[in-house]
Every structure is written in structure tokens, then in C-alpha cells.
Amino acid sequence: MERILLGHGSGGRLMYQLIKEHFVPEFHLKTLNDSAVLEGIKQGRIAFTTDSYVVSPIFFPGGNIGELAVYGTVNDLSMVGAKPLYMTTGLILEEGFPLDDLKKILTSMSDAAEKAGIKIVGGDTKVVNKGKADGIFINTSGVGVIGKGIDIAPLKVKPKDKVILSGPIGNHGISVIAERNGLTFNPPVVSDTAPLNALVSDMLKKTKKIHAMRDPTRGGLATSLKEIAVDSGYCIVIEEESIPVPPGVKGACELLGLDPLYVANEGILIAIVKPDIAELLVKTMRKHLLGKETRIIGEVQESPSGMVLLKTAIGGTRIVEMLSGDQLPRIC
Amino acid sequence: MERILLGHGSGGRLMYQLIKEHFVPEFHLKTLNDSAVLEGIKQGRIAFTTDSYVVSPIFFPGGNIGELAVYGTVNDLSMVGAKPLYMTTGLILEEGFPLDDLKKILTSMSDAAEKAGIKIVGGDTKVVNKGKADGIFINTSGVGVIGKGIDIAPLKVKPKDKVILSGPIGNHGISVIAERNGLTFNPPVVSDTAPLNALVSDMLKKTKKIHAMRDPTRGGLATSLKEIAVDSGYCIVIEEESIPVPPGVKGACELLGLDPLYVANEGILIAIVKPDIAELLVKTMRKHLLGKETRIIGEVQESPSGMVLLKTAIGGTRIVEMLSGDQLPRIC
Numbered sequence: 001m002e003r004i005l006l007g008h009g010s011g012g013r014l015m016y017q018l019i020k021e022h023f024v025p026e027f028h029l030k031t032l033n034d035s036a037v038l039e040g041i042k043q044g045r046i047a048f049t050t051d052s053y054v055v056s057p058i059f060f061p062g063g064n065i066g067e068l069a070v071y072g073t074v075n076d077l078s079m080v081g082a083k084p085l086y087m088t089t090g091l092i093l094e095e096g097f098p099l100d101d102l103k104k105i106l107t108s109m110s111d112a113a114e115k116a117g118i119k120i121v122g123g124d125t126k127v128v129n130k131g132k133a134d135g136i137f138i139n140t141s142g143v144g145v146i147g148k149g150i151d152i153a154p155l156k157v158k159p160k161d162k163v164i165l166s167g168p169i170g171n172h173g174i175s176v177i178a179e180r181n182g183l184t185f186n187p188p189v190v191s192d193t194a195p196l197n198a199l200v201s202d203m204l205k206k207t208k209k210i211h212a213m214r215d216p217t218r219g220g221l222a223t224s225l226k227e228i229a230v231d232s233g234y235c236i237v238i239e240e241e242s243i244p245v246p247p248g249v250k251g252a253c254e255l256l257g258l259d260p261l262y263v264a265n266e267g268i269l270i271a272i273v274k275p276d277i278a279e280l281l282v283k284t285m286r287k288h289l290l291g292k293e294t295r296i297i298g299e300v301q302e303s304p305s306g307m308v309l310l311k312t313a314i315g316g317t318r319i320v321e322m323l324s325g326d327q328l329p330r331i332c
Numbered sequence: 333m334e335r336i337l338l339g340h341g342s343g344g345r346l347m348y349q350l351i352k353e354h355f356v357p358e359f360h361l362k363t364l365n366d367s368a369v370l371e372g373i374k375q376g377r378i379a380f381t382t383d384s385y386v387v388s389p390i391f392f393p394g395g396n397i398g399e400l401a402v403y404g405t406v407n408d409l410s411m412v413g414a415k416p417l418y419m420t421t422g423l424i425l426e427e428g429f430p431l432d433d434l435k436k437i438l439t440s441m442s443d444a445a446e447k448a449g450i451k452i453v454g455g456d457t458k459v460v461n462k463g464k465a466d467g468i469f470i471n472t473s474g475v476g477v478i479g480k481g482i483d484i485a486p487l488k489v490k491p492k493d494k495v496i497l498s499g500p501i502g503n504h505g506i507s508v509i510a511e512r513n514g515l516t517f518n519p520p521v522v523s524d525t526a527p528l529n530a531l532v533s534d535m536l537k538k539t540k541k542i543h544a545m546r547d548p549t550r551g552g553l554a555t556s557l558k559e560i561a562v563d564s565g566y567c568i569v570i571e572e573e574s575i576p577v578p579p580g581v582k583g584a585c586e587l588l589g590l591d592p593l594y595v596a597n598e599g600i601l602i603a604i605v606k607p608d609i610a611e612l613l614v615k616t617m618r619k620h621l622l623g624k625e626t627r628i629i630g631e632v633q634e635s636p637s638g639m640v641l642l643k644t645a646i647g648g649t650r651i652v653e654m655l656s657g658d659q660l661p662r663i664c
Contacts, residue, residue: 009386010663011550011596012655016559032563033485034408034546035381037478046378049367050420050473051456054341056464076366088382090471092424124383126469128662132388134464139422141382141473146369153365214366218343227348264343323344330460331342 002099009093009127018125026106027089027113027120036121038086041145047082049073050141056330058105058135060179062171062191065138066105068266068332070112070120071195072217073142078200079213079269081152082144084116089123090139095130105136116195118142149208154231156211162278163238163298164271166199166291167192169221170249173263173331178252189248194267199288206284209274216270217332219323222261222308224270226322230306236272237309238298238320261310262323264331272300334431341425341459350457358438359421359445359452368453370418373477379414381405382473388662390437390467392511394503394523397470398437400598400664402444402452403527404549405474410532411545411601413484414476416448421455422471427462437468448527450474481540486563488543493632494610495568496603498531498623499524501553502581505595505663510584521580524599531601531620538616541606548602549664551655554593554640556602558654562638568604569641570630570652593642594655596663604632 007014023029051072058065069089077084089109093102113120171192178189196215203210212232216224221243229236245253245260253260267290273281278296285291308320339346355361383404390397401421409416421441425434445452503524510521528547535542544564548556553575561568577585577592585592599622605613610628617623640652 006661007657009550010655010657010661011552012555012594012657013653014657015551016654032559034411035379035414035474035476037412038378038380041373041378046370046373046475047367048370048418048420048453048473048475050422050454050471052422052424052458052471054424054458054460056460079366080369082367086380088380088473090382090384090422090473092384092386092469122381124471126384126386126662128386128388128466128469131463132466133469134460137424137458137460137465137469139382139384139471139473141380141420141422141471142367143378143380143475144367218341219347220343223344262344321345322348323342325339325342325344325346329338329342330458 004093004095004097004099004127006095006127009125015125022103022106023123026110044145044147047077047080047144047146049076051076052137052139053332054137054330055176055332056134057179060191061175063193064105064108065136066108067112068193069138069140070109071193071266073140074116074118074195074197075215077142077144078197079215080146081150081204082146084118084142084144084197086119086121087140087142089120091125092133092137093127094133094135095127097135116197150204152210152213154212154228157228157232157234157272157300159234159300159302160275161211161272161300162275162296163236164273164278164282164294165297166285167268167293168244168246169265170245170260170263172266173328174249174252176331177328185248185252187248189252192265192267194290196269196290199285199290202284202288203281207277207281209277210271212272214270216265218264220262220264222320223322225308226320228272229308233305235301235304235307236298237301240310240312242295242297244293336425336427336429336431336459338427338459341457347457354435354438355455358442376477376479379409379412379476379478381408383408384469384471385664386469386662387508387664388466389511392523393507395525396437396440397468398440399444400525401470401472402441403525403598405472406448406450406527406529407547409474409476410529411547412478413482413536414478416450416474416476416529418451418453419472419474421452423457424465424469425459426465426467427459429467448529482536484542484545486544486560489560489564489566489604489632491566491632491634492607493543493604494607494628495570495630496605496610496614497627497629498617499600499625500576500578501597502577502592502595504598505660506581506584508663509660517580517584519580521584524597526599526622528601528622531622534616534620535613539609539613541609542603544604546602548597550596552594552596554652555654557640558652560604561640565637567633567636567639567641568630569633572642572644574627574629576625
């Protein structure tokens, strides 16, 4: 089996070969300059994002680190209403990493980029000695363009805004944990990793009155809502009964002592929107494959500032805090 | 001593605190959205680059991984003639990494960004278990704008073009190797890590007839020239005597059995330019602090295609290949 050598990261012939033989054809790269030159960005504000992926294991039910890294950046751009256009990929490989796994991951990244309509325009590869990394870490950075009239940021959130959730929670985190620990659940749990840009595009065609958006990844739904509450200065109240938790996720969480509200997702979004367009937006989102289970899960209230409150199924109210500690390390 | 915990990367409260207490003030971040929104990019082509830094050790004479990561991205943007504007920083931390070291590195990144006039607009932090990374890895990605009439790419290189080198070679690589192995040289060797954008700006004010530029980092001067030769389809001939090798670098290379042509640099550039402006450009570059030792080191010839030839001091000719193998792993 061919394996990655330290020399693949030293800037010399081995690296050149690796790039020419695998990266250039896979990503259809045109030049190997120090920077990619992006043509065709004519106007508009530009969105710019970065994320590193250290998920363990690198292959899990429903996906792998490569497509996760592509969709993660596509989704981060989408969450500010940008159309994702270009991305880069920075790899850190551990000496001895199987070349076949690298090829699988690159192909998966290429397929994911095509599916999401984003172009991979550049990259970088470093290799560290055996034992100094864990197989492969991937950084993806992306740029996109924000259309006119779109201004999505927690500061725009107002009391009475509705909180919309596009789908069931917990699938990504549980699928990774299951794979990591050799567990199988019935029904099986598969990562929801997916590009949200087409769904967001449909939403923005219908209305510009979206005040905040987040894809609740690390830290889960609870942490994303808490961040928006803190940044906006208002209170978010959600109804436990309205939050879809798939049976497999529910069972796994009970078994493992996890709270699904804190489990990572990679293919759903929260939108905080003006109340008068909430119902219409839900209808629009339900027409999209990734939004079939969209529903309103709560609303924004004036106070108490910076808090998230969960109305439980039995009529109680629970204060929702950010994820505390390391419930699920290396989930993305 | 405070140390990084797995929870600092889990997306929850610890991470939020780390970002609020250290990243936001250090980098003057305004929002913590999923993407940064870049204002003020009105026109022009956009350059986009990424690089990951895994240098070992992370502190070395003349610099550290933080400023290296900032200047590396500034320089990659500069090499296509772009004015660096915005950058992101993606950190992968090993559980147990000292918080004080992280603070030092963040401060150094902030200082470096200010010095280079680039804004850090976003980032990401992941933490992996102890033993699954080597302290800290940093990815930086950057965007910049390319002014009108600037078109720098190896395909523009023509026979008779002159090859200009902005300074002495080998300082970065030797400084890192020395630190790694506990060696001291006399005279001491200090990394040349520096932002090249101001020097490039001066060059582009003088002429647009720059055909190719590279900062010869990993793989050194030899590998960068070979890449340009291959990509342009011409031959590059350089004069050994015209290439400045500092005495400390020369001594260290002799001791360690290294060829300075292959040792990494982080603060010099090669420019391949139209012959009629070469002398003028050298004069311009010498006025800049980072270009004081600029000189013409060779020229482009029609053939043999894709080759780099070194005319040695004693009158011979040597074929220069890319760096082969792993002479100096983890140099940046």
C-alpha cells in the first residue's frame, strides 16, 4: 500500500507529483500559483470563512471528513446569505497516511464541491511526522458573494421574530460517536452532512426578512441559539415538542447520556425571521429536499436578555446554556 | 499553568470564552458570524490563498509560527501582485497546549497583521486529544485585490527575461533547523520572516512588466525556479556567484550537508521581469529595507524547456532539480 511520506510535504518533487497527479485532476486546478485569481466577482459584499476539520473517525455513516469540510464551508457562507463561489483546501497529513484514503477523500471533496456548485481553486499540503497528527486534518476556506438587500446578523433579531428549524437534530453527532465506539443503532443513524446553499437560495428568493441564520454544528442547536440570544440581547423561547429528534438519535442519546440539543448537526439550519413571513417561509422550505421537516420551533422575546428558554413537553421551563465541557470532542 | 482543554474546541462555553477573551480583543473582531463580511471590495480581480503551518519548533530565532502564518499568506497574495486585505486563521490545538504560548502566538499574529496592513476577520479553533497533534497547527487564508494591468503568472515568462532575487537565501530554514537541534552558529542565523507586500507595492508602482513572482519557501530557491521553468516551458539559467548566501547559512549548510539552494526562505522573492526594466527595478527594490541586497541572478532562455541550469563559480554548469525527499520537514 502506498503511503504518505514526509517528503510529500517538503515542497519538492514528491509534493509536486502528488499535486499534479491527484489534486490538479481532481479539482480541475488551472494554475499552481501562490494565490488563485478569482474572476467574475463584479460587485456586492464578499463573505469569507474558514474552518478546520479534525473529525474522528474520518469515515462515518453518511459521509467522511472530505465532504464534511466542503459542505461545512458552503454552509458557513450560506448562513450570511452568500452564494458560495470559491474555496481552498489546506491538508495536514500524518506520515504514513494511506494514499488510497487520501484519494477517496479528494474524490469525495471534488464530488461535494460539484454538488454544491463551489469551485476549489487552491490548496496546500503539509506532512508531519508519524505520531504528530491523527491521519488527516483538513482546513477549508471559502468566499462567496452576498446579494443586494441581504443583511443577516444576530443584531438584526427583534422581539416576536419566529425561530425556524429546517430538520431533525442530532444525526451527525450520533453517527460519528457510533462509528467511533463501534456501536450500531436501530434504526441506524446517518450523518446529515449536506450543502445548504440551494435551500438558502430558495429562502432568499422568497424573502429578505431573514434576520439571523446558523447551522447548529459543534455545540448543537442549544449552543447556536444561545449565541444568537447573547449577541442580539434578546431571549429565545423554544418549544421542546416542536423539535424533531429522530428515534435513532433519541435512543442513542438515552443510552449514552447525551442531550440531543447539544449534539452536532451538519445539514440543518436555524433561521430567525420576521413574524409576518414565517409561515410562508416554512412552506417554501418544505418544498426543498433538505427542508421537508421544517417547522417553527419558537420565538424571540424582549427579556430576559441573552437567555434561551425551553418549554418542556410536560409544561415546565428549562434554562438552556451553552455546551459545557467536552461532551463530544472531534465531531467535525 | 493554564492549558488548553478538549472542551475549548467543542463549540460550547469554554470555546466561547476563549474566543471572547483572547481572539476578539487581539484581532479586533466585530462579529462572530459563520462568515466574515468584507466591505469595500469594489472592483478588480480577487486573489485567494491558503496555507497551513506546522513548523517545529513553534518558536525559533527571528520569529514564531504565528507571525510566519500571517506573513506567509501576505506573501502568497503579494506574489500574484495582489494587495492583501483580509485573512482568516484556523487553529488546531493539542489538548494540554499552554495557554500562555497561545496568547504569545495570537499577539504575534495581531502585530504581524498590523505591520502588513491586513485584517484578520475570522477564525476557527479545534482541539484534538493529547498526542494527536503537535502543540499547534495554524491555517491562514487570505484575500486581496489585484490592481488593473497586473497579470503575474509563469505563462507570461519569455526568453531573455531577467531573474531578480531580493535578498540572501537560507536564513529561515537554517534558523529553524538550528533551534530544532539545539545548534548555535557564529554568526547567528535568524529567520528572514517578513511581509513582502510593501516591497511588491513599490515594484508595481515602478512597472507592470513583472511576469512571474515567487517567494521561495519550502523547497527553496531551486524548487521555485524549477516550478517556473516547468510551468513556463522555458529554461532558467542562474549564476551561482550572484546568489547571496550569508556566512552563517553557508557554514551551517556545510556542517549539516545541506544545499542552500533548497533551504526555505520566508522574506525574499524572485521576480522574472522584462529585460528592459530589470536594472531600474533592482534600483527601486534596493531602496526598500527588505530589498537592500536585490540583484539579477540570471535569465530565461528558450531551451532546454523546463530546465534550471546553475553556472557554477568555477565555470561549470549544473542541472538544478526540485528538492528530492524530505531534506527539511516541517520548516513552515
